[in-house]
Amino acid sequence: MHREILSILFPTLFCIVLPSQVLLMYMIQYYSPKFLNNLKSILRCNCLLQFITLLIACSLQTRQVSNLTPIEIWCYGYVKDFDPTILYSLYFLSQSTTLASVLLTFLTIYLKFDVVRNMNKSSNQKYIVTFILLIPVVVVTGAEIFLIITKSLASEYQEKLLKINLKVTDHSVIGFITLQTIPSQAIFLCIIGPVFILPPIGFLIRRKFVNIVSATLERTTSTNRKQQNQSFINGLTIQVFLPIVCYLPMFIYLFIVIETKTESLFEQYFIGIFSTFPSLLDSYITSYSVKTYRKQIKILFKLEKAEQPIVVAAIVSQM
Template sequence: MYRTVLSVFYPMFFILVIPSLILLIFIILRYSPDCFQTFKYILLVTCISQIVAVTTNCLIQIRQVSNLTPMEIWCYGPLRHFTALIAYSTYFLTQTAVVISNVLIFLTIYLKYLATKINTRKTCNYGVTFFILSPIFIALGAQTSLILTEGIPSENQDHLEKINFDISDHAVIGYIRLKTLPSIIITFVITGTILILPAVGLLLRKKTLRNINSNKFSITKKALIKGFINGVTLQVFLPLICYIPVFGSFLVLAETKTEVPFEQYFFSVLVMLPMLFDPYIILYSVAPYRKQIEKWIKTKRRQSILIVDPAARIGF
């Protein structure tokens, strides 16, 4: 039953998310104001990382079989027809893209907070920015280590090739050993970004709103900043809501070696779920983008009226 549901879900999820991200990229490139250059590039990279995450997730469609020892990674997607190394590397690419997206969304909050401060020290800001980005490089290093030690060795590839003599349903692409150092690092990075960033983001939101109320910002400017910071804060909290329940279940089930098919099949689905809403949150919370959408809608309505009106007169 789970496989039947997911065989429909993954294509539908791809069709729903990717066009909205492409539309957002177009609007960012075409309609971002000059004062929005830094945020423009951050939003672009965030969108690209989400496209990569969604695409690779749909290609691998993994199931982490936590009741087996060692824990096996099963691939149900099209990449099961390729070598296990390609699918295993894609599995980590998906993780990296998710971490990049989460970290850059938080970085957007931090930079917006800095933009509302009167006095800022550039050297300190650069250091904090690098610290915020550091989880990306740490996770990438740990994932590269696992690919080099677990994926590339010929004996491991030969072993997986023997196991995967029949890939009509799925392929085993690798193993998860939670007690190895790289796996521990990856687990801490992912859970850290999910747990810590929302709390700090909420604090920065509070400070940003306090800054715009105390500093000499116009009413319009205050409304724009408030709408933007509220939207980005919501983005930071979405992974916490979607990810923590299933990840907590994963850790418990991995330790107890209990099989719960729902958790195994839908783990990667729930991790990606925030990306369904992210483009619409940005399009609504960033005033120039929202106004452009409203302009298109009004233009479309006028065109519809102009097309219908002559026919109505002819009928009269």
């Protein structure tokens, strides 16, 4: 039953996310307001990472059989007959892109706060934060490359997978997960760590952001400005909640399952789905929270009329 659900859910998710990501990329490129100019490249990169994560998830449709020792990764997707080394590398790539997307989303939140806090001032703190956020991505990528070279490409490892896959037909075993090696532990900690650490920091940033914006709103009577700031705060709040909703419950559940060696079909089949939810939600959040994007989308779908430029004719009297 789980397989039937996923065979419908993954293609449906892909068909829903792809148009929203393409639309957001278009909005970022052509309709970004001035205060987002410095964030355009980050937003574009995040869209690309989320699309790669979704594409790999839909292609592989993996299942982590966590009650086995070591944990086996089964592939049910359209590419299950490809070489296991390629599929294992794609599986690792999806982990890296998911982690990078989470960190970029947090970086976007921080940079928005930095723009408001240091209005018309230069700040080097954003470069320090960016460097710190890049460290887990570099560590995970390096550890994954090391495991692929030392494990996946080893002849004994490939022979073991070949013997296992000769006995199965509806899926293929593409690799194993063990927390007994330092690279595996580094990957696990770097992926799990931000899920627990970043949300509290995000709430703190949101609180400071709201305080600054509230002080600004007290000095302005512009209804348009107030609505713009309010939608921006709402979008920021949802982005802070997103990792808590999409990642935190499933990763806590995964940790319990791994430690107790309990078989949980829900966790095994649906952890891949939960990792793709941000790619579905984040594009809508960004489109909603930025007024320019929201307005252009309404115009595109005929929900609002485009403003016509007013032509002022100047009458020049001749001498």
